[in-house]
Amino acid sequence: MTSKNITQNIKDLSSEALDWAVIQKDMKNKLGRDIYESWLRKIDFVEEMNSYVLLSVSTRFIRDWITSRYLDQILQIVKIYKKDLTRIEFKIIEKNSENEIENNITKKENNENVSFIKDTYLQYNRIDPNKRFDNFITGTSNKLAYEASMKVSENISHYNPLYIYGGVGMGKTHLLNSIGLSLKEKNKVMFISAERFMYQFVKSIKSNDMVKFKEYFRNTDILLIDDIQFMNGKEAMQEEFFHTFNALLDKGSQVIISADRAPNKLSRIQDRIKSRFAGGLVVDIQKPDYELRSKIVKQKTEELNIFYSNQINISEEIQKFISTEITTSIRELVGAINRVVSFSRIYNKVPNLSEIKVVLKDLLNIGENKVTIDLIQSTVCKFFKISKSEMLSSRRSRYLVRPRQTAIYLTKILTSKSLPEIGREFSNRDHTTIIHSVKTIEKLKEKDPEMTNNINNLKNQILYNKENEI
Numbered sequence: 001m002t003s004k005n006i007t008q009n010i011k012d013l014s015s016e017a018l019d020w021a022v023i024q025k026d027m028k029n030k031l032g033r034d035i036y037e038s039w040l041r042k043i044d045f046v047e048e049m050n051s052y053v054l055l056s057v058s059t060r061f062i063r064d065w066i067t068s069r070y071l072d073q074i075l076q077i078v079k080i081y082k083k084d085l086t087r088i089e090f091k092i093i094e095k096n097s098e099n100e101i102e103n104n105i106t107k108k109e110n111n112e113n114v115s116f117i118k119d120t121y122l123q124y125n126r127i128d129p130n131k132r133f134d135n136f137i138t139g140t141s142n143k144l145a146y147e148a149s150m151k152v153s154e155n156i157s158h159y160n161p162l163y164i165y166g167g168v169g170m171g172k173t174h175l176l177n178s179i180g181l182s183l184k185e186k187n188k189v190m191f192i193s194a195e196r197f198m199y200q201f202v203k204s205i206k207s208n209d210m211v212k213f214k215e216y217f218r219n220t221d222i223l224l225i226d227d228i229q230f231m232n233g234k235e236a237m238q239e240e241f242f243h244t245f246n247a248l249l250d251k252g253s254q255v256i257i258s259a260d261r262a263p264n265k266l267s268r269i270q271d272r273i274k275s276r277f278a279g280g281l282v283v284d285i286q287k288p289d290y291e292l293r294s295k296i297v298k299q300k301t302e303e304l305n306i307f308y309s310n311q312i313n314i315s316e317e318i319q320k321f322i323s324t325e326i327t328t329s330i331r332e333l334v335g336a337i338n339r340v341v342s343f344s345r346i347y348n349k350v351p352n353l354s355e356i357k358v359v360l361k362d363l364l365n366i367g368e369n370k371v372t373i374d375l376i377q378s379t380v381c382k383f384f385k386i387s388k389s390e391m392l393s394s395r396r397s398r399y400l401v402r403p404r405q406t407a408i409y410l411t412k413i414l415t416s417k418s419l420p421e422i423g424r425e426f427s428n429r430d431h432t433t434i435i436h437s438v439k440t441i442e443k444l445k446e447k448d449p450e451m452t453n454n455i456n457n458l459k460n461q462i463l464y465n466k467e468n469e470i
C-alpha cells in the first residue's frame with residue numbers, strides 16, 4: 001500500500017453519498033458524549049444540495065445553540081466525507097410526536113413511582129470503566145494532579161473542593177473518572193459535565209422539576225463536575241450551582257472540579273464561585289514533556305500489541321517519531337497510536353515512516369498551526385493603516401467597519417475558533433455580528449475583485465509572511 005493509495009482511499013470517500021449515521025458517530029467521538037447527547041443527537045438530516053447540507057432540529061433555541069457553538073466542528077466533520085459542502089443550513093421541524101412520547105414516559109414512570117428526572121440523570125452518570133488510576137501514566141507534568149486525585153479517593157474531604165485544570169486532552173476527565181470509579185462502591189457518586197448540568201437545569205425549569213433537580217444533586221456524596229468553564233456567562237446556572245456546591249460542602253460531601261484554566265482566569269464566572277474554587281486544592285496538568293509522551297506511546301503500543309495477540313509491532317523509530325511530533329495533547333497522542341494500529345489491521349502491515357506521515361497528516365499539522373487572532377488583527381490593522389484600538393472599538397465609521405469585518409472573516413477561515421470565541425476576541429461582540437461580518441465579506445468577494453485581492457494578500461501575509469503569492 002503506497003502513500004498515494006492511502007490518499008486515494010481518503011479521496012474516494014468524497015464521492016459517496018453523505019451517511020448521516022457515520023457523521024453522528026464522528027461528532028460523538030470528536031465532541032464527546034455529553035455534548036452529543038445533549039445537543040447533536042437531536043439533529044436530523046434533511047437533504048444534501050450541491051454546496052450545502054440541510055439539517056433539522058426541533059426548536060430555534062437548539063438551532064441557535066448548535067450554530068453558535070458547534071457549527072464549525074460539524075462542518076469540518078461533514079467536509080471529511082464531502083469536501084464540496086461548504087455550508088450547513090438548519091430548518092426548524094417541531095416534533096410533537098416526540099414530545100408526546102416523552103410525556104407518556106413521564107406519566108408512566110410517575111405512576112410506577114419512579115422519578116423520571118432521577119432516571120434521566122442516571123443515564124448520564126455513566127462512569128467509564130476504562131479510565132482508571134492504574135492506566136493513568138504519570139510524568140512531571142501531571143504527577144501532582146494524579147497524587148491529589150489519589151488522596152481524595154482515599155480520604156474524602158481532605159482537600160475540598162479539588163480543582164484540576166489544564167489544556168484540552170491532558171487527562172482531566174480521565175482523573176475525575178478514576179476518582180469516581182474508586183469511590184463509587186461505598187458512596188453515591190455523581191459525575192457530570194457542566195454542559196450536561198446546564199442542560200438538565202434548563203430542562204428541569206421547563207418541566208417544573210426544580211425540586212427534584214436540587215434534591216438529586218444535593219444528595220450526592222461525591223460530585224465530580226467536568227469542564228466548569230462552560231458555565232461562563234450563565235448567571236442562573238451559576239446561582240444554582242453555587243447553592244448546590246455550598247450545600248454539599250456543608251454536609252461534608254466531596255466536590256471535584258475540572259476546568260481548562262485556573263480559577264482566577266475563569267471568565268464571566270461569579271467572583272464568589274471563583275473564590276470558593278481557589279479555597280480548595282488547585283492543581284494543574286501541564287503539557288506532557290517528551291519523557292511522558294514517549295512513556296505513553298510505549299505503554300499504549302504494548303497494551304494494543306497484547307490485545308491483538310502480538311500482531312502489531314510498531315517500530316521504535318515510529319514510536320519515537322510520534323512522541324517527538326505530537327506534542328499538543330495526550331488525546332492526540334493516544335489518537336495517533338490508535339490510528340496507526342487501525343491502519344495495521346486494515347492493511348495487514350505496520351505503516352512505514354512516510355505512510356505514517358500521511359496517516360497522521362492532520363495531527364502533525366496541528367502543532368504547526370501558528371495563526372493567532374492577535375496576528376490576524378495586527379496584520380489587518382497594518383494593511384488598512386488603522387490602530388488596533390480603532391479596530392476593536394465600537395465605532396461604525398466605514399473606514400473601520402470593513403477592516404474589522406475582514407479581520408473577523410480571516411479569523412473564521414484561518415483558525416478553528418468558534419463564533420462566540422471570535423466574538424470575545426473582538427471586544428465581546430455577539431456571535432450574530434460575527435456571522436454577519438463573514439457573510440458580508442463573502443458577498444463582497446464575489447463581486448469585488450479588489451476585495452478578493454486584499455483577502456488573498458492578507459492570507460499570504462498571515463500564513464506565509466509573504467505579500468503577493470497565494
Ligand SMILES: Nc1ncnc2c1ncn2[C@@H]1O[C@H](COP(=O)(O)OP(=O)(O)OP(=O)(O)O)[C@@H](O)[C@H]1O
Nearest residue numbers: 135136137167168169170171172173174330331334
Ligand atoms: N496520563 C495519561 N495516561 C493515559 N491516558 C491518558 C493520560 N492523559 C490522558 N489520557 C487519555 O487521553 C484522552 C484524553 O484525556 P481526557 O479526556 O481525560 O482529557 P481532558 O483533559 O479531560 O480533555 P478535555 O478538556 O477536552 O475534556 C483520554 O483517552 C485519556 O484516557
